[in-house]
Every structure is written in structure tokens, then in C-alpha cells.
Amino acid sequence: MRTFKTANKRLLNAAQIKAILERFAREMTKAYGNLDQIVFIGIRTRGPYVAKRLAEFIKKRHGKEIPVGEMDITLYRDDLNALLPGGTIDHTRIPFDIANKIVVLFDDVLNTGRTVRAAVDHLIDLGRPRMIHLAVMIDRGGRELPIAANYVGKKISLAASGNVQVRLKEIDKTDEVVFQ
Amino acid sequence: MRDLNAIGRIGIGDRGGVTRLVFSIKELRSRQVLIHLMRQAELQIHIDGIGNIFGRLEGSDPKAPAVLAGSHLDTVIHGGKYDGPVGVIGALEAVRTIRENKISVRSPLEVVCFVGEESSRFGFSTLGSSLVAGEVHPKDLTHAVDPQGTKLADVLSSLGILPRNLHQLQRPSKSLKAYMELHIEQGPILEAKAKKIGLVTSIAAPSRFKVIFKGRADHSGTTPMDMRKDALVASAQLIEYVETVCRKFSSMARGRVVGTVGAMKIEPGVINAVPGRAELSIDIRSTSAQSKDKVAKMVKERAEQIALKRDIGVKVLNIRAENPVPLDRRLLRVTRTLCDDKRIDYEIMPSGAGHDAMQMAKITPAGMIFIPSRRGISHNPLEWTDPGDIALGAQLLMETMIRVANENL
Numbered sequence: 001m002r003t004f005k006t007a008n009k010r011l012l013n014a015a016q017i018k019a020i021l022e023r024f025a026r027e028m029t030k031a032y033g034n035l036d037q038i039v040f041i042g043i044r045t046r047g048p049y050v051a052k053r054l055a056e057f058i059k060k061r062h063g064k065e066i067p068v069g070e071m072d073i074t075l076y077r078d079d080l081n082a083l084l085p086g087g088t089i090d091h092t093r094i095p096f097d098i099a100n101k102i103v104v105l106f107d108d109v110l111n112t113g114r115t116v117r118a119a120v121d122h123l124i125d126l127g128r129p130r131m132i133h134l135a136v137m138i139d140r141g142g143r144e145l146p147i148a149a150n151y152v153g154k155k156i157s158l159a160a161s162g163n164v165q166v167r168l169k170e171i172d173k174t175d176e177v178v179f180q
Numbered sequence: 181m182r183d184l185n186a187i188g189r190i191g192i193g194d195r196g197g198v199t200r201l202v203f204s205i206k207e208l209r210s211r212q213v214l215i216h217l218m219r220q221a222e223l224q225i226h227i228d229g230i231g232n233i234f235g236r237l238e239g240s241d242p243k244a245p246a247v248l249a250g251s252h253l254d255t256v257i258h259g260g261k262y263d264g265p266v267g268v269i270g271a272l273e274a275v276r277t278i279r280e281n282k283i284s285v286r287s288p289l290e291v292v293c294f295v296g297e298e299s300s301r302f303g304f305s306t307l308g309s310s311l312v313a314g315e316v317h318p319k320d321l322t323h324a325v326d327p328q329g330t331k332l333a334d335v336l337s338s339l340g341i342l343p344r345n346l347h348q349l350q351r352p353s354k355s356l357k358a359y360m361e362l363h364i365e366q367g368p369i370l371e372a373k374a375k376k377i378g379l380v381t382s383i384a385a386p387s388r389f390k391v392i393f394k395g396r397a398d399h400s401g402t403t404p405m406d407m408r409k410d411a412l413v414a415s416a417q418l419i420e421y422v423e424t425v426c427r428k429f430s431s432m433a434r435g436r437v438v439g440t441v442g443a444m445k446i447e448p449g450v451i452n453a454v455p456g457r458a459e460l461s462i463d464i465r466s467t468s469a470q471s472k473d474k475v476a477k478m479v480k481e482r483a484e485q486i487a488l489k490r491d492i493g494v495k496v497l498n499i500r501a502e503n504p505v506p507l508d509r510r511l512l513r514v515t516r517t518l519c520d521d522k523r524i525d526y527e528i529m530p531s532g533a534g535h536d537a538m539q540m541a542k543i544t545p546a547g548m549i550f551i552p553s554r555r556g557i558s559h560n561p562l563e564w565t566d567p568g569d570i571a572l573g574a575q576l577l578m579e580t581m582i583r584v585a586n587e588n589l
Contacts, residue, residue: 075209088340089212090227095219099182125190125209126216 011138011164012154014175020153021050024135025058027151032102035062037130039101041069041094043119046108049170050137054106069094076118098127104151108166110136113147137166138177181567183217184269187253188261197258197561201326202296202307203231203335210253214268214293221276223291229345232308235291237275239585240284245357247285247585248544249274249577250292251536252308256300260563262364266551266570268293270362274578287357287585294536301326309539314350318343356544358511358584361537362577363548364565368556370527376572377526378550379515382467383538384436384530385502387476390461391418391483394493397448397456409492412446412455421482422462425475435471436530439464439479467504467530476501505538510589511547511580518579524572533558545589547580549573 012020032038040055042048048070055066072091074080105119120132135151140158154177158164163180167173190213191199191206200207214233218225223235236246251267271291278285296307302324310316322343324332336343370378395409422439429437443461462479466472480496487494512528519526529550537546551573554564 075205075212080205089208089231090215090225092212092216093219094216095222097220125186125213127186 009179010176011156011179012177017137017153017175017177020137021054021057024054024151024153025061028054028104029058029062035064035066037100037102038104039067039069039096039098040104040106041071041098041119041123042106043115044070044072044091045171046166046168047106049168050108050135051104051106054135067096069096071119071122073115073118073122076122078114078118092122092126094126098123098129100128100130102131102133103129104133104135106135108137108168109164110134110139110147110149110152111142111164113143113145116147117145138164140164181570183272184261184265184570186213186217187265187269191255192261193258193561195258195561198255198261199257199259200253200255201257201301202254202298203301203339207254210265211293214253214272217269217272218291221272221279223275228312228349230308230311230341230349231295231339232312232349233293235272235275237279237285237289239286239288241286242288244287244585245355246288246290247357247360247581248290248292248540249360249362249581250290250294251361251363252294252297254296254298256298256559258561259298259559260557260561262553262563262565262570263366263558264297264363266364266565266573267362270570270574270577271360271581273574274581277578278582283582285582285585289581289585292359297536302332304332305534306536306539309536311346311349312351313539313542314347315539315542318346321346351543353543358508358589359537359540359544359546360511360577360580360584361535361540361546361548362573363531363535363550364553364558364563365550366533366553366556366558368553369529370550370552371554371556373527375525375527376552376569377519377524377576378529378552379512379519379526380507380531380537380548380550381512381528382504382506382530383535383541383548384438384465384467384532385469385472385504385534385538386463386465387472387501388461388463388499389476389480390459390497390499391415391480392457392459392495392497393418393483393487394495395456395458395490396454396492398454400452400454403454408454409456409490410454411458411492414486414490414492414494415444415458415460417486418460418479418483422464422479425478425482426464429466429471429475432530435466435468436532437464437466437468437471437475438532439475461499465532467506469503472504473501505541507537507541507547508545508589511545511584514583514589515547515549515576515580518576518583524576549576549580 040051042051218235249271252264294308299305393411395411426439447457
């Protein structure tokens with residue numbers, strides 16, 4: 001059998017990722033004023049790391065502590081059948097109240113929009129935020145649902161068959177975004 | 181109420197009924213919400229091998245046995261939003277209030293959510309609490325199948341639950357000081373007597389059996405009345421007898437027996453044939469094992485007599501006979517004293533329905549507090565309990581927990 005070697009195309013390097021987070025911080029402080037009503041929630045697996053980094057950056061720059069949580073959307077996927085893929089129900093960790101807060105959801109890549117739909121449904125079951133906004137590192141298009149991000153790191157249009165990988169130091173030992 | 185409503189929205193259907201069958205996606209989501217609420221309340225969370233959730237608040241003596249309070253979040257099909265969640269969220273509210281107000285407690289407090297209290301999906305009731313009480317052998321679970329044909333064993337394995345690990349779930353009695361459960365009454369007594377609180381003495385248990393009358397299916401036009409062997413008329417006599425005998429045993433002193441013929445199958449079941457076969461499903465319950473057994477025996481004997489007199493066949497098939505469970509008298513004394521002190525009008529009563537408390541009673545002193553159900557309706561979208569009554573019940577639960585955590589029983 002013949003095998004093909006897939007070439008990785010780097011879309012963002014570490015410095016560019018850092019610059020994006022700095023831009024997010026600027027945009028959010030401008031949009032939300034004193035940030036009192038803001039909470040960050042990252043969609044697992046990589047969303048929480050993006051959220052944590054940004055929160056740390058904002059704390060350093062503005063001295064403001066933003067609560068950060070993480071969510072596992074497995075139970076809200078629209079392709080679940082009666083038997084569940086893995087039954088972990090305690091991976092959503094949001095140790096604060098989201099009622100009447102402005103929740104900024106974080107995900108690494110925005111594609112079909114189905115993950116975000118699931119995350120919004122999950123969030124609504126946990127409480128009633130005043131607003132839910134969305135921040136993504138990469139928006140690669142290909143939407144199947146009417147969903148748009150409020151904060152986009154980089155917008156790209158790529159072949160549907162390709163795979164965009166956001167790699168973060170915390171779990172991938174490197175900061176980069178590649179297209180396979 | 182906000183948390184209770186949040187749970188109540190999960191699995192709600194078009195006509196307001198709530199369906200969260202055990203191990204369904206909706207039921208798992210409700211448990212996920214509970215874990216979120218417990219985490220927000222800064223409780224230490226432990227999820228055991230079947231999925232029972234424990235949220236713990238340490239007391240001043242970490243070695244002291246824990247005071248548990250809770251119930252379940254799973255429901256029947258098209259049920260209500262109070263049966264179960266009231267006890268879980270009531271306990272959470274109690275422990276949260278204790279923590280926020282820095283009320284000192286010696287024993288640790290645990291909010292517990294038991295898995296699968298309702299038997300609606302796999303025919304097993306009080307699944308989670310039975311395992312914690314060491315009352316069910318994991319082997320007994322392997323053959324259970326839901327009405328859609330899904331095997332319990334497959335569901336468990338998809339959730340990463342290994343049946344062989346389930347017998348490790350039993351909580352040692354010495355780690356527990358007491359278990360308290362707040363629950364809606366699911367019956368009409370409190371409302372009828374205008375009482376706000378029911379203090380439960382014991383939990384009734386059912387004897388269930390089938391009586392099958394075998395007559396002869398004949399043509400309804402050609403068979404004279406004196407030549408018939410009608411299985412349904414025999415059944416009618418027995419059904420009436422069940423009511424009559426249970427009424428005789430309905431007083432508290434005689435065990436408050438209730439009897440129901442809840443299902444019947446008739447063959448051939450057509451308008452122009454004399455019923456040749458009738459199968460009655462009979463449920464007799466009481467808080468007194470003696471009264472229950474006596475009534476069940478009387479009903480079975482009467483079935484034989486009816487069959488003999490009518491010259492037809494009869495067969496009795498026993499389905500299940502359980503023993504009623506007395507709840508702890510010391511806990512009852514605590515709740516009673518608290519009600520007296522606060523001038524709350526209460527009713528001392530047995531529970532006609534089964535609850536997780538009946539399993540927990542086997543390993544620790546267990547008590548129950550009932551609050552009124554409007555018109556006694558339960559397992560129905562119309563299930564309703566006044567928010568003020570829920571708050572009062574949760575308050576009483578909290579004060580009971582504090583007292584039990586700080587004093588010797």
C-alpha cells in the first residue's frame with residue numbers, strides 16, 4: 001500500500017499567537033469596560049488554555065482577575081446515540097455563578113459551529129448568563145449553523161478535508177497553528 | 181428554587197412532563213448540573229463507581245462519621261420536577277447555608293444524589309442506594325434490559341462502569357452517622373389535613389403477585405348464563421374483595437394496608453366471547469409485614485374459593501415480597517422536637533412509596549421528612565409542591581442535620 005506524507009503548513013507561530021491574545025485583551029477591555037461582569041469559559045480540550053492565558057495577560061496588564069472555567073460538551077453533542085462515548089460527567093468545572101454575567105466562550109478552531117451550539121446549550125442548563133460571546137483562535141469557515149465569533153484570531157479559508165491544529169505549550173510543548 | 185428549576189428544565193417535554201430515565205443523556209446532564217452546583221458551593225465532590233454523587237463539607241472533627249442527606253434526580257416517563265430533586269437540592273441548600281453562615285458542625289455533612297431510584301427503565305428501583313447499602317449483587321444487574329432492548333450491562337460499559345467494581349461501593353456503617361431524606365409526600369394526606377410537614381415512621385413494602393383465572397372462552401350469544409365459566413366475573417369478585425379486605429386493615433393500628441389491582445389482561449378480549457382467561461396484577465402494601473402478609477394470604481385464599489365455587493381454574497404467581505422498613509426513632513424524635521419548638525404543624529405518618537431511605541436504613545439510622553403534594557399527585561406533570569413548603573422542608577432538614585452532626589443520637 002502506498003502512503004502519502006502529509007505536509008504541515010504553519011499558519012501561526014508563537015509570536016503571532018501572543019499578538020492575537022494581546023489584541024483580544026485590548027478589544028475586550030474596550031468592549032466590556034471595567035471587566036467586572038466578565039467570566040471566561042474554555043471549551044475542552046484547548047479552549048481552557050487559551051482562556052487562562054488571556055486571563056493571566058489581563059491580570060498582568062490591567063490588574064483585573066477574571067474567573068476562568070472549563071466545559072466538556074460531550075453530553076450536548078448532536079450526534080450522540082443511546083450509548084454514550086465515555087461517561088465522564090465531571091469535566092465541566094465552573095466554580096462560579098454565571099447568572100447575569102457576560103460569558104466569553106473560548107475555542108481553538110471555529111468550523112461547523114456545532115461545538116459552539118452544544119456549548120451554549122450546556123451553559124444555559126447551568127444558569128442564565130446576560131450574554132454569551134465567542135472567542136476563537138482560528139475561524140476556518142465551513143459553518144453549518146448560524147453562528148459567528150465575536151473575537152477571531154485569524155480568519156482563513158481552507159480545503160474542507162484539511163485539519164487545522166492549534167498546538168499550545170501546555171499540552172503540545174509548542175505554540176503554533178498548523179494545517180495538515 | 182432557582183436550582184430546582186434548573187434541574188426541572190432538563191428533560192422537560194411538550195406537555196410539561198419531565199423525563200430523565202436513569203443513564204439517559206438528560207439524566208446525566210442533570211447530574212452534571214448538580215456537580216456544577218456542588219462545586220460552586222465549594223463542596224468536596226466524590227463520584228462512586230455507579231455514579232452516585234457525594235458533595236462533602238468537612239466538620240470540625242474529620243474523623244467523625246458523616247451525616248448524609250439527599251435523594252435522586254432520575255424520573256419516571258413524563259414525571260414531575262419535585263420527586264427526588266427536592267431532596268437533593270434541599271440538602272444542597274441546607275449544606276450551602278451552613279457553610280455560608282459558618283455554622284459549626286462536628287460531623288462532616290454530605291449531600292448525596294443516588295443513581296436510578298425509579299424502576300422505570302430497567303425494572304430496578306433504588307439502584308444506587310442499594311449498592312451503597314450492599315443490598316444488591318452486581319451479578320443481578322447483568323440481565324436487565326430496557327423497553328428499547330438496550331442492555332444495562334452495555335449502558336454501564338459505555339459509561340466506563342465495570343460491574344465487577346460495583347460491590348466495592350458499600351459504605352461502611354461506621355463512616356455514617358445518619359441519612360436524612362426530604363421528599364414530596366406523593367399522596368394526599370398532608371394536604372387533606374392541612375399539615376406542612378410529615379415525619380415518616382416507616383416505609384411500606386409491597387407484596388406483588390398475579391392471580392390467573394382460567395375459565396372457558398365461549399360464544400356470548402349461544403352459551404346460557406348457567407353454563408358459563410367466566411374468568412372475568414370471577415376476577416370482578418376478587419377485585420372487590422381486595423378493596424374490602426384492605427379497608428378492614430386500613431387503620432394505622434392494623435398496618436395501614438393498601439391494595440391495588442393495577443393491571444388486568446383478558447382473553448380473548450372481544451365483545452362476543454365469554455372471557456376464558458383473566459390475569460390480575462395485585463399490589464398489597466403495608467408498613468406492617470404481618471398485616472401485609474396476612475392480607476396477601478387472604479386474597480390468595482379468596483381467589484381459590486371463588487375458583488372452586490365457579491368451577492374454574494386458578495393459579496397464583498408470586499412476583500415479589502419485600503419487608504417494610506422502619507425508620508430511626510431517634511431521628512424522628514429530633515425532627516419532632518424541632519417542629520414542636522418552631523410550632524410547625526406536623527403529621528406522623530408512614531410512607532406508602534419506596535425511597536432511597538429504605539436502603540440506607542440498612543446501614544445507618546435513616547429518617548425522612550415529607551412536604552405536601554398538591555392533590556397528592558405524583559409521577560405526573562401535574563406534580564406540584566408549594567415553594568414555601570419546600571423552603572420549610574429544607575429548613576427543617578438543615579436544622580436536623582446540624583443537630584445530628586453536633587449531638588449524640
